[in-house]
Amino acid sequence: MGTINRTAGGLKRLSAINHIASQNSFNLILRFVALAVIDAFALWFVIRLTQDKNLPLAALIAATTVGINAFYLHPRMGPFRWFSPGLALMILMVLYPTLFTVYVAFTNWGTGNLLSKTQVIEQLESRLYAPEGSQSYQWTGFVNEAGEYKLWLISDDGSEAFLARPGEALIPAAEAHVGELDADGVPLSIEGFERIERNQVIRHISALGELTFGDEGRAVQVTNTTSAAELRPKFTYDAARDVIVDLETGKEFTPIDGTFTADDGEQLSPGFFVPVGFRNFNRLINSAALRGAFSQVFVWTFVHAIGAVFLQFVVGLGLALLLNDAQLPGMRYWRTLILIPYAVPTFISMIIWRGMFVPGQGIISTTLTDIFGSSPAWFGDGTWAKIGILIVQMWIGFPYMMLISLGALQSIPSDIYEAAKVDGANAIQRFFRMTLPLLLITLGPLLIASFAFNFNNFNIIRIYNQGGPPIAGAPIPTGQTDILISYTFRVAFSDGGSDFGFASTITIVIFIVVALVTLFNFRFTRAWEEAGENV
């Protein structure tokens, strides 16, 4: 794949040279050197990935590299050069994980089917069993300077003892010609070999574990620090017929939906992940999650996202307007102090606010009780829980909004205000007619992005109150402050496991909802943007 790309790139290069020839030659050489380095690196990476059978990533990197070559060599691709670094980063670090998630939605990847088929076969083939009538032994190891091992085996019932060497038949104790035995019946020494004492076993266990002592008649393997047993492989995989054969019973298992299953229904654990088509989507459609409390969750998801962004923006913009005046005394310090909440990591802020709301304990609850005689059930009552979340959201988000508003305010030339003042517009009119529309050119898309972020703000719900309080009588556990993503993940992820395939499906559906809302919103920003471009 890599070579083809290179050839294509080379052809383009030829045709492009004439065009670029007029440019500064040093610049030209540099550009080619840079491209060559990038190409060489990408080629190497793609080859390594292909060898590693990671074709999706290899293809993506190859495509990105071809793109970069085209941008730099094709004369009409000039604008693309500017964003090629950013685009490459996004494709690799954001788009690739996203596509991966989409792929997972069409598999059964998750608890019970977590491994690949190769891994499962490998694991099954490494399982051993002790055939009927086989012996197990207590072993003592002996090692020589060349690192060769002998074992002294005493059967568990104490009736027999053997000297064992890898790959050779066991030698009964009587014929072993070893030195004196100790109280346990173990030779004190074997000529040329040193006895391995218990506390030194660990130094040799890896090497011992690789060896099989005795011959085919009696093959003995070390199973722990002191024991050894006659063990045989339990399963073998017949690649031609794609079946796992149980060597003990002769039973055969064929893969069905990512689990090796016998005719009588017996299944071998673990299973592996396989593509399952639209099964996850069907499951979602038929899920109890889409009944009952779903509409309530749906509405709150929107209320939460819009409410959070609105409150954050109003407070943030208000403060930005207030703090934009460089003439006010001590403004540096005011600005810094007000931005301090932003310096506290959000997950910490959420925990602190939760603490302040705790009934009878937290400062907000106790203060309200002191003043009004009672405090709302911040966690027990759905409405108050929602209000609580919005209060926390406002605090967490206003410094961000204030910062970007403060930045955006600088783009508004002050002569506009002067002109407006002459026209007799008062402060409020000036704000709504001029400042706000101009600000929204820069900030409109940001507000939409904030909306999308809060639409899926799993974190605040998870950390603040896990979606509580619960809704009585819901078909699956549902909280009154659950948003779509936290709600549906209750089905896909639980303490007992994680169903990545199903969770990905949910994610895709939610993405479609957010994307539609975003596109709808952009119809308004288009108007802002075009106004902005003519300033």
Next chain:
Amino acid sequence: MSSSGVVQTNVLEKARRERVIARRKRRIGLALRFLVLGVALFYALFPVVWIMSAALNPANTIVNQKLIPDNASFANFQVLLEDGFDSSALNPFFIWMKNSILVSGITAILSVLVSALSAYSFSRFRFRGRRGMLLTIFLVNVFPNSLTMVASFLLLQQVGRFIPSFGLGTHGGLILLYLGGAMGINTWLMKGYFDTIPREIDESAMIDGASHWTLFWRIFLPLTRPIITVVGIITFIFTYSDFLLALVVLRGQREAFTLAVGLNFFISGQFTNQWGVFAAGAIMGAIPVVILFMLTQDFIVGGLTQGAVKG
């Protein structure tokens, strides 16, 4: 005394009175602003004060009932400061902080550079697929990221097998992930600002023989300093306070943790948490960010910019 003199004094008197009223108005306005600021400040800092209170509380709770706890002490700070510089220590606080500043700083600077380039292109060039690209960049970013974490882990694992310095457990890999994630929104934010810069400026520069590169480097970057600073700060803080991604990438190596990951350990016990130490860490961890605000705010709100735009 002539009547004109009387009129004159009246006019003077009136002007003086107007000045007094205007001054009084200004003073009231000022007082009002400070009042609002005071309220805002109380709102902004109240929870922070409460974190401080928890940090001083030896009783290990985040649910304080008193502002100044009984037996208040700096013991929780001590835990972090004791061997904060010793990378083999249990809680090498300052090493975590250094890691965080390094990762966030590099991410912020690179992100600003890369997204400014993209934003310039989107703002100043007209080409086929421009709108589609802009939208795509945006939409990719609204994809719920709760699950992409797993994919990011597997991605870095792959990359790390061939380029170990950008693999799992490395700051390099973490920075790459942050850079990718910040691209979309930062590009949009800058593009919006770039759009407000009048095209006449480009045109006059072009007439003077400037290339796009010169225009970008010499005129746009200085002119858009406020938004560049803001984007830098936002990216810095986002990275500084993230712990979900960092936790997945920097698994296990205590000396490589970022601050948020390190602090998270104090409150991730199954049943018990070290709230006091956690709060102390949160307070101290905020200091670099506050210093960053102090140092950079003149770049956001400076007189220079507006003059330049007018020129």
Next chain:
Amino acid sequence: MIRKSNLFVISVVVILSMMLGLVSVAAQDDSGADLVIWADENVAPVLDGVKDSFAEDFGITVEIQQIDFGNLRTQFAVAAPAGEGPDILIGAHDWLGEFVSNGLVLPVDLGDKADQFVQVGLDALTFDGQLYGMPFQTENVALFRNVDLVPEPVETLDEMIEIAEQLQAEGLVQQGYVLQQADPFHFFGIQTAFGGGVFGQDEAGNYLPDELLIDSEGSIAAAEWLDEQVKAGNLVGGIDGDAATAMFAGGDAAFFITGPWNLQNFRDAGVNYAIDPIPAGDAGPGRPFSGVRGFFVSAFSDDPLLAQTFLTEVVATDGVMSQIVSNRASAFIPTLENQDDPDLAAFAIAGENALPMPAIPEMGNVWAAWSDAITLVFNQDATPEEAFTNAAEQIRTLIAEGSGE
């Protein structure tokens, strides 16, 4: 002349050549250690402190990676199959069902060391008749009592509530008895005191996923008791674990069901406490959940035999075992015998009739619904019977959906 326009190109070249340079330098294996161990914030520092002696005495180099307990399980599930996991990890026994069905851990053969471990520990780490781990500590909840407020132990829940009401009436406490809300783990002792439970068990003690007990008569009776206490004002909603701990530590509550993890908090706070068994309800003494922590060997370990030997020969010694238990009963008998902590002895008495937390994968579908049911009763948003019956319905739905109907 190098123009500024070239700066970017140059920097790209520099960065890329650096990357290439790093590739050739760092092509070797990332960690040279024989064994990689994942441990939580309690165990990791201990192992880190003694790992040098492992290298000296046994020639084994280990690398300890600290993962917070809450993330250990999920990170392991993703990292291990990708070849990034540890050889050994610590974990809770109730993760076992998931680990086994995912093929993530291997059976462990403790050999002649097995009889040095407490039976309850070995049982908890046994799944489908196979031992999958080496236990290191056991824990269960018990009733903490503030001795200054209540000098004598209580036998029954009725007795406890009577005293609690009295103390509240006298204004000596904010809440006589405090129960952390929405926490089934801590409520289980009360649920069993009324004859309730989670899953039925067969004779061997295995939990039966088909026999859900959340809506059993006993469970509903326990919910009704809870409802009465909320109605009587003895229990207030919205108190989470941290708040409840703070209340007991501050002397604002006289009774509190919790586990040994809070011992340090209470000792630090200087509260005068005693530890009693869970009081009896209508159906006899309450039976708390017991939890066991152990070491697991990853199925993706390069050398599982070495990992197992490391556990039995190096870790299963009093020297290491006594350090990794912090305020818990050790599962290693030689260490347990040396622990002469009266509090742990009291916990052991309270845990004599404890039931192991179910490790079957279906348990994952239980927690949220069960917790919601308790909260609904707390919030008085549903009758006890409605709440618990519906919870059972929810759990059955989730189990059915998860298994693909």
